Amino acid sequence: MYTDKFVSRHNGPRDQEVGEMxxxxxxxxxxxLINQTVPANIRLKKPLNLPAPMSEYEFLTHxxxxxxKNKLYKSFIGMGYYGTVTPSVILRxxxxxxxxxxxxxxxxxxxxxxxxxxxxxxxxxxxELTGMQIANASLLDxxxxxxxxxxxxxxxxxxxxxxxxxxxxxxxxxxxPQTLDVIKTRSNPLGVEVVTGCYSEYSxxxxxxxxxxxxxxxxxxxxxxxxxxxxxxxxxALVTAVSDILSLALITPPGEWGADIACxxxxxxxxxxxxxxxxxxxxACKDEFKRSMPGRIIGVSIDRHGNKALRMALQTREQHIxxxxxxxxxxxxxxxxxxxxxxxxxxHGPEGIRRIASYVHSxxxxxxxxxxxxxxxxxxxxIFDTLEVELPSGVTIDDIRKRALAREINLNYKPNxxxxxxxxxxxxxxxxxxxLSVFAEAVGKKxxxxxxxxxxxxxxxxxxxxxxxxxxxxxxSFHSETEMMRYIKKLERRDIALNHSMISLGxxxxxxxxxxxxxxxxxxxxNSLHPFVPADQAEGYMQVIRELEQYLAEITGFHxxxxxxxxxxxxxxxxxxxxxxxxxxRGEGHRNVxxxxxxxxxxxxxxxxxxxMQVVVVACDENGNINVDDxxxxxxxxxxxxxxxxxxxxxxxxxxxSKIREMMDIVHQNGGLVYMDGANMNAQVGLTSxxxxxxxxxxxxxxxxxxxxxxxxxxxxxxxxxxxxxxPFLPSHPVVKTGGEKAITAxxxxxxxxASVIVISYAYILMLGAEGxxxxxxxxxxxxNYLAARLKDHYKILYTGETGRVAHEMILDCHHFKMAYGVDxxxxxxxxxxxxxxxxxxxxxxxxxxxxxxxxSESKQELDRFIDMMIAIxxxxxxxxxxxxxxxxxxxxxxxxxxxEVTADEWKHAYSxxxxxxxxxxVMQNKFWPYVSKIDAGYGDRNLVCTxxxxxxxx
Numbered sequence: 001m002y003t004d005k006f007v008s009r010h011n012g013p014r015d016q017e018v019g020e021m022x023x024x025x026x027x028x029x030x031x032x033l034i035n036q037t038v039p040a041n042i043r044l045k046k047p048l049n050l051p052a053p054m055s056e057y058e059f060l061t062h063x064x065x066x067x068x069k070n071k072l073y074k075s076f077i078g079m080g081y082y083g084t085v086t087p088s089v090i091l092r093x094x095x096x097x098x099x100x101x102x103x104x105x106x107x108x109x110x111x112x113x114x115x116x117x118x119x120x121x122x123x124x125x126x127x128e129l130t131g132m133q134i135a136n137a138s139l140l141d142x143x144x145x146x147x148x149x150x151x152x153x154x155x156x157x158x159x160x161x162x163x164x165x166x167x168x169x170x171x172x173x174x175x176x177p178q179t180l181d182v183i184k185t186r187s188n189p190l191g192v193e194v195v196t197g198c199y200s201e202y203s204x205x206x207x208x209x210x211x212x213x214x215x216x217x218x219x220x221x222x223x224x225x226x227x228x229x230x231x232x233x234x235x236x237a238l239v240t241a242v243s244d245i246l247s248l249a250l251i252t253p254p255g256e257w258g259a260d261i262a263c264x265x266x267x268x269x270x271x272x273x274x275x276x277x278x279x280x281x282x283x284a285c286k287d288e289f290k291r292s293m294p295g296r297i298i299g300v301s302i303d304r305h306g307n308k309a310l311r312m313a314l315q316t317r318e319q320h321i322x323x324x325x326x327x328x329x330x331x332x333x334x335x336x337x338x339x340x341x342x343x344x345x346x347x348h349g350p351e352g353i354r355r356i357a358s359y360v361h362s363x364x365x366x367x368x369x370x371x372x373x374x375x376x377x378x379x380x381x382x383i384f385d386t387l388e389v390e391l392p393s394g395v396t397i398d399d400i401r402k403r404a405l406a407r408e409i410n411l412n413y414k415p416n417x418x419x420x421x422x423x424x425x426x427x428x429x430x431x432x433x434x435x436l437s438v439f440a441e442a443v444g445k446k447x448x449x450x451x452x453x454x455x456x457x458x459x460x461x462x463x464x465x466x467x468x469x470x471x472x473x474x475x476x477s478f479h480s481e482t483e484m485m486r487y488i489k490k491l492e493r494r495d496i497a498l499n500h501s502m503i504s505l506g507x508x509x510x511x512x513x514x515x516x517x518x519x520x521x522x523x524x525x526x527n528s529l530h531p532f533v534p535a536d537q538a539e540g541y542m543q544v545i546r547e548l549e550q551y552l553a554e555i556t557g558f559h560x561x562x563x564x565x566x567x568x569x570x571x572x573x574x575x576x577x578x579x580x581x582x583x584x585x586r587g588e589g590h591r592n593v594x595x596x597x598x599x600x601x602x603x604x605x606x607x608x609x610x611x612x613m614q615v616v617v618v619a620c621d622e623n624g625n626i627n628v629d630d631x632x633x634x635x636x637x638x639x640x641x642x643x644x645x646x647x648x649x650x651x652x653x654x655x656x657x658s659k660i661r662e663m664m665d666i667v668h669q670n671g672g673l674v675y676m677d678g679a680n681m682n683a684q685v686g687l688t689s690x691x692x693x694x695x696x697x698x699x700x701x702x703x704x705x706x707x708x709x710x711x712x713x714x715x716x717x718x719x720x721x722x723x724x725x726x727x728p729f730l731p732s733h734p735v736v737k738t739g740g741e742k743a744i745t746a747x748x749x750x751x752x753x754x755a756s757v758i759v760i761s762y763a764y765i766l767m768l769g770a771e772g773x774x775x776x777x778x779x780x781x782x783x784x785n786y787l788a789a790r791l792k793d794h795y796k797i798l799y800t801g802e803t804g805r806v807a808h809e810m811i812l813d814c815h816h817f818k819m820a821y822g823v824d825x826x827x828x829x830x831x832x833x834x835x836x837x838x839x840x841x842x843x844x845x846x847x848x849x850x851x852x853x854x855x856x857s858e859s860k861q862e863l864d865r866f867i868d869m870m871i872a873i874x875x876x877x878x879x880x881x882x883x884x885x886x887x888x889x890x891x892x893x894x895x896x897x898x899x900x901e902v903t904a905d906e907w908k909h910a911y912s913x914x915x916x917x918x919x920x921x922x923v924m925q926n927k928f929w930p931y932v933s934k935i936d937a938g939y940g941d942r943n944l945v946c947t948x949x950x951x952x953x954x955x
Contacts, residue, residue: 078422276750557691
């Protein structure tokens with residue numbers, strides 16, 4: 001059977017175009033370019049050892065066979081993961097729609113208004129359900145959100161409290177084990193003492209800065225924490241409630257009984273379990289703490305016409321500003337999943353959410369009564385959706401397990417001999433009767449089959465919710481599929497994504513997310529599995545996980561891989577924690593100094609600080625390279641305490657530094673290990689590797705190099721690969737065995753992190769194979785150098801390698817624009833919107849610069865359009881300088897231009913409407929209209945509004 005090679009579809013340039021591009025660059029072949037770009041002393045000596053590439057058809061056939069190994073039993077396990085129904089209108093129009101999943105983090109607010117509104121909906125949903133005053137636009141998962149809450153409460157200590165040694169966090173023992181484990185991981189390097197026990201029996205010592213409780217508890221109890229919260233506040237401690245968001249439709253929200261922070265998962269709002277993720281965590285707090293809240297916050301502002309507009313507020317990219325003083329290392333979110341969860345609330349509305357919660361609760365109540373009638377004891381007094389069943393004499397866990405498995409049912413079998421049962425919106429009457437038959441047979445009794453789930457609310461009056469929620473117009477308008485479909489489409493049209501044009505973001509690698517890699521994500525065999533099912537029910541997943549770990553180890557040149565970290569920043573933290581544990585195991589726990597180049601991504605120092613490390617900055621030279629002499633001096637200065645050196649390669653400046661091996665040797669000779677930031681692995685794969693270069697550990701951004709979509713700011717996956725001496729320390733998990741024999745505790749809620757999306761990277765690698773992956777890397781370098789060659793006469797390329805070549809990205813120097821033209825670099829980025837493009841990375845890693853990365857996926861035609869635009873904009877800048885246009889009223893200062901402005905009866909500018917809207921002929925063929933004009937960022941921060949209510953008329 002004839003099939004196209006996948007690589008030829010993934011890479012943009014055609015063979016003939018490659019020759020044309022090489023002539024412009026000034027080389028005779030791609031290999032000559034690579035030899036000039038990548039230092040010979042770090043090149044791989046042999047090809048990668050990977051399976052032969054599959055065609056797209058062959059891969060889908062293979063994936064169906066692998067998927068069939070997963071057994072779709074009915075799971076009543078709970079523990080933070082529940083069956084849910086994703087409305088088809090959301091699945092089809094958001095989850096499976098590249099207009100939503102290929103968009104980038106909404107830093108370019110003017111062309112991200114759709115996603116921003118969707119995330120504002122999410123924030124509003126969280127605020128109203130939790131009873132808090134402000135919420136962020138999501139975090140990674142429930143366990144890490146709880147750990148972020150601990151860190152936030154720690155940071156909120158007064159100076160007097162710090163001096164007094166208030167370093168205790170009390171965590172109620174009835175909490176999900178994975179959440180407690182991640183809290184322990186995060187607390188350890190910070191010197192925080194974690195104390196567990198029963199909340200109602202706890203006596204405050206005065207050393208507590210915070211407490212964390214689960215609501216309802218892990219056993220299922222709905223507790224009245226009001227008195228305990230008051231007691232905590234009297235002791236000077238803040239209170240975090242890790243809350244089931246669906247339950248808050250029926251029970252008193254934490255903001256009403258005294259919690260300071262509420263966090264949890266929104267997974268059961270239409271997001272499939274997916275063997276553990278990705279799912280959007282939520283995080284909300286009192287207004288007084290908003291400037292300490294981790295993550296992104298969407299706020300309302302105005303544009304230059306006074307129209308209401310949305311943007312990211314307060315903490316936007318704070319890691320790049322505060323670095324090791326940042327309040328968190330989180331630089332991503334779960335934006336795509338948060339969008340879906342918010343849309344679930346929009347589609348169902350308050351009555352629908354209340355109805356689903358009532359159904360779940362009523363099911364639990366009816367089953368509890370039947371079980372008690374059979375002789376079982378229900379240990380939970382006030383339930384929402386979860387039972388803890390005590391078995392009668394003569395009935396064992398094994399009796400229940402065997403009968404349940406025979407009926408393809410999974411339950412939560414606890415170490416104390418009880419059985420946990422959690423219900424969800426997918427629980428049917430048939431499911432209930434199958435479940436009851438298991439318990440009836442175990443005691444030799446019959447039961448009356450249930451014919452319907454009758455609404456039965458048995459929550460005590462003092463624990464019931466009495467306040468309305470989801471009151472905004474957006475949650476009460478789109479309940480038919482037609483209206484919902486049109487609302488989603490309306491928002492989609494306000495955003496630029498990869499399905500419209502190239503997104504040339506340096507460091508972010510906005511490559512194509514191939515359709516074939518995405519298809520299986522909607523299959524129930526992948527998205528319906530609970531992460532804690534028995535291993536023999538997840539053989540398909542375990543095959544993908546095992547093989548992907550092997551492939552990534554081969555690609556990186558390392559010994560072992562963990563997939564648990566669910567973002568790049570989480571991968572950084574995990575890598576540093578593994579290094580830390582390695583030193584402790586060797587009796588050198590005093591090693592706590594991390595050397596970090598001044599050019600590093602801001603999450604590097606932030607992650608180091610969270611890992612309890614002391615950051616020492618290494619200087620860069622005038623060419624943007626790490627100053628080797630400064631590195632040597634500081635490594636020797638700190639050799640008694642040197643823990644690690646964090647380095648990005650190619651550098652954050654887009655250059656393969658030739659002295660990289662020398663740097664590795666310097667660090668190793670002084671007792672440290674080398675952590676390689678894998679942000680730029682897109683330029684390494686198949687040509688070199690972190691292991692070949694001499695690093696000890698690296699993280700990989702699967703949402704960059706290995707084709708998982710950015711999804712408007714997440715999902716992301718950040719696995720780490722390690723050398724053999726670090727493998728024993730890879731993270732464990734308290735429920736499912738993972739990690740090495742000397743493992744650190746868990747870094748994420750699920751054993752394999754965001755498991756459902758790793759099938760994308762698995763597909764990407766299998767369809768490309770070793771040769772294809774290498775070709776991809778070469779095309780990324782070719783495309784970048786073609787852009788550099790075409791633009792160098794118009795813009796200064798700030799850094800190049802010793803042979804004048806860039807790696808897979810480049811930095812255009814714009815620092816003189818303000819003085820020469822009267823505009824900022826960000827103004828240039830906004831003018832690009834008029835041409836239908838998202839701006840490159842603005843002012844990172846160099847202030848007033850544009851970092852451009854075209855990726856391998858873009859064709860020569862698209863690159864040429866981008867180049868035409870950049871040259872045209874440079875001409876517009878020169879017109880300002882030469883006095884041809886007004887310094888205040890010009891195309892760039894006023895960009896972007898919206899459709900209402902261009903089509904208004906009155907046109908107030910000296911330049912034409914056509915120059916504003918259609919600056920080049922091809923723009924008219926695929927015009928994107930920015931929804932708002934230049935946004936006033938300062939106004940939004942001075943008048944902080946982060947919920948929907950003020951913009952009802954803006955819909």
